[in-house]
Amino acid sequence: MKTMTNLKDAIRDIPDFPKKGIIFKDITTLLSRGDIFKQVVDQIADHFKSKKIDTVTGIESRGFIFGAPVAYKLDAGLVPIRKKGKLPYKTISATYSLEYGTDTLEMHEDAIQPGTKVLIVDDLLATGGTARATAELVEKAGGTIVGLAFVIELEFLKGRKNLNGYDIFSLIKY
Ligand code: AMP
Numbered sequence: 001m002k003t004m005t006n007l008k009d010a011i012r013d014i015p016d017f018p019k020k021g022i023i024f025k026d027i028t029t030l031l032s033r034g035d036i037f038k039q040v041v042d043q044i045a046d047h048f049k050s051k052k053i054d055t056v057t058g059i060e061s062r063g064f065i066f067g068a069p070v071a072y073k074l075d076a077g078l079v080p081i082r083k084k085g086k087l088p089y090k091t092i093s094a095t096y097s098l099e100y101g102t103d104t105l106e107m108h109e110d111a112i113q114p115g116t117k118v119l120i121v122d123d124l125l126a127t128g129g130t131a132r133a134t135a136e137l138v139e140k141a142g143g144t145i146v147g148l149a150f151v152i153e154l155e156f157l158k159g160r161k162n163l164n165g166y167d168i169f170s171l172i173k174y
């Protein structure tokens with residue numbers, strides 16, 4: 001419980017960013033503290049260390065920050081999931097709904113082989129649309145999703161509903 005309080009203290013709330021009514025969870029205040037950043041990475045890696053993860057997928061862009069050190073700790077590879085048009089090679093894509101319109105995520109078509117055990121990492125779970133689209137990409141490629149890890153979960157947005165059946169791990173809940 002003490003740990004949770006410390007981690008929460010390291011997140012900065014920015015009201016009305018990027019638009020009115022949103023409370024943006026600023027993780028830069030967490031990242032700038034070596035002890036807290038390490039605690040977050042260690043806790044995610046420890047939670048999944050017995051699961052024999054082959055590949056971590058980091059979701060652009062804050063998912064890269066946490067996904068990379070988690071992959072390193074798990075002796076796993078790292079696969080970037082990027083916004084449309086950023087990846088240089090042939091891609092597969094998944095489109096998901098936003099409040100207004102849609103967004104598309106892409107992954108290199110050869111990044112994940114059938115049977116690969118995958119951990120999906122992002123900084124924050126809100127409605128779950130981003131993570132859901134990433135899960136679709138992994139499964140399209142034939143990967144097996146072992147779990148999803150988030151530093152922050154906004155429980156009131158019920159993102160887990162979008163991710164039924166998966167093992168979801170989050171460190172800081174609001
Ligand atoms: P969602 O697809 O609704 O689960 O949104 C998750 C993505 O949007 C994550 O990649 C987050 O980085 C970002 N995001 C959504 N809401 C917030 C928030 N309140 N503060 C910071 N990032 C957010």
